[in-house]
Amino acid sequence: MSRRVRLGLFLLAGPGLAAVLVLGFRGLPAFGDYHGVYGRIVDNFALSARHATDFVTALNFDIRAFDTLGEEYILFAAAAGVALVLRGLREEGEGPHPAPPQQHGFAGASDALRSLALLLPPLLVGLGGYVVLHGALTPGGGFQGGVVLAAGPLGALVTGRYLAFKRIAPHSAVEALEALGAWAYAMLGLGGLVFASRYLQNYLPLGIPTHLLSGGFMPLNSIAVGLEVSGAFLLVWTEFLDQALISGRGDRS
Amino acid sequence: MSFLPFAVAAWLFVIGLWGVVSSQNLVRTVLCLIVTQSATYVLLLGIGYRAAGKAPIVADIPVVNTLVDPTVQVLVLTDIVIEATVVALLLALVVQAHKRFGSVDPAELRIMRG
Numbered sequence: 001m002s003r004r005v006r007l008g009l010f011l012l013a014g015p016g017l018a019a020v021l022v023l024g025f026r027g028l029p030a031f032g033d034y035h036g037v038y039g040r041i042v043d044n045f046a047l048s049a050r051h052a053t054d055f056v057t058a059l060n061f062d063i064r065a066f067d068t069l070g071e072e073y074i075l076f077a078a079a080a081g082v083a084l085v086l087r088g089l090r091e092e093g094e095g096p097h098p099a100p101p102q103q104h105g106f107a108g109a110s111d112a113l114r115s116l117a118l119l120l121p122p123l124l125v126g127l128g129g130y131v132v133l134h135g136a137l138t139p140g141g142g143f144q145g146g147v148v149l150a151a152g153p154l155g156a157l158v159t160g161r162y163l164a165f166k167r168i169a170p171h172s173a174v175e176a177l178e179a180l181g182a183w184a185y186a187m188l189g190l191g192g193l194v195f196a197s198r199y200l201q202n203y204l205p206l207g208i209p210t211h212l213l214s215g216g217f218m219p220l221n222s223i224a225v226g227l228e229v230s231g232a233f234l235l236v237w238t239e240f241l242d243q244a245l246i247s248g249r250g251d252r253s
Numbered sequence: 254m255s256f257l258p259f260a261v262a263a264w265l266f267v268i269g270l271w272g273v274v275s276s277q278n279l280v281r282t283v284l285c286l287i288v289t290q291s292a293t294y295v296l297l298l299g300i301g302y303r304a305a306g307k308a309p310i311v312a313d314i315p316v317v318n319t320l321v322d323p324t325v326q327v328l329v330l331t332d333i334v335i336e337a338t339v340v341a342l343l344l345a346l347v348v349q350a351h352k353r354f355g356s357v358d359p360a361e362l363r364i365m366r367g
Contacts, residue, residue, distance in 0.1 A: 031255040032303060036324075042322075046309075055311070056310070056323045071331045078339045082338070082341050088349075144334075147334060233338070
């Protein structure tokens with residue numbers, strides 16, 4: 001479809017869109033004038049019934065845990081899709097990755113950069129683990145912590161050395177991490193079926209609020225999602241970096 | 254003033270959509286799609302806000318305070334993470350399109366052969 005046809009269609013549909021937008025926004029309550037019931041109920045009972053002090057995590061990994069299952073598998077499917085599409089381009093199917101060339105980026109990285117590359121991964125992984133584990137207490141949880149965890153190995157890239165990144169996060173390990181996260185979350189849900197007769201029902205002792213091991217199975221769900229998210233991000237980055245640094249070198253078109 | 258967050262959401266939606274429609278580069282199309290999607294974040298958080306409400310995290314504040322709706326925050330935070338991978342998938346498709354058609358202009362993709 002040429003650009004002209006697209007613009008024409010948009011101008012044709014524009015008034016309809018504008019009408020729907022105006023109608024919809026006119027029906028909204030004023031900003032700050034909240035009428036919802038669900039949020040109020042959660043705010044009132046999450047602490048007493050779930051022993052979690054972060055209600056966002058209580059919703060994410062307990063009350064709406066089933067939705068999170070779906071969201072986690074969207075993530076899984078999208079990351080798998082990236083791998084599928086980019087690997088198809090390399091015309092090697094499921095075969096092993098090509099051996100990366102010996103040197104990338106600027107060889108003359110300064111000592112400061114080198115020590116930063118050495119320092120960043122453990123620091124970021126530690127921070128990510130903290131964010132994942134404390135999801136039920138303070139802002140955090142598997143989704144946010146997973147991204148920080150994934151950023152850890154990426155810290156090794158500040159010197160432009162892709163090989164160092166690959167050594168910290170080898171391809172097979174990244175794939176295994178992602179699959180493990182998806183599997184663990186589904187299995188934790190099955191635990192609810194076994195111990196509490198409902199899928200993804202919270203079946204572990206709730207513990208004392210503000211303690212690390214409180215909120216029942218929330219920390220475990222959080223860890224599962226954290227593994228899944230970090231695995232998915234690392235897989236996507238690995239595929240794109242492989243594409244750019246290894247396969248993309250020779251011009252094929 | 255109380256309408257400002259919703260106005261921002263509507264503007265982000267329309268400007269992102271315009272970007273998608275008028276785009277001459279698939280990478281730009283994907284980026285504009287992100288802008289469009291950000292409108293939903295602003296809208297959701299705006300709907301969940303209660304006047305003078307605090308963040309729904311009671312680790313260090315008394316529970317009796319007025320709290321905002323945590324439901325919309327869950328939707329937004331999971332979607333931000335998922336969106337990143339979905340955008341990666343779209344960009345992978347752009348790479349694929351460039352390899353196949355030698356161009357990232359959507360107008361050049363008229364012949365969609367399998």
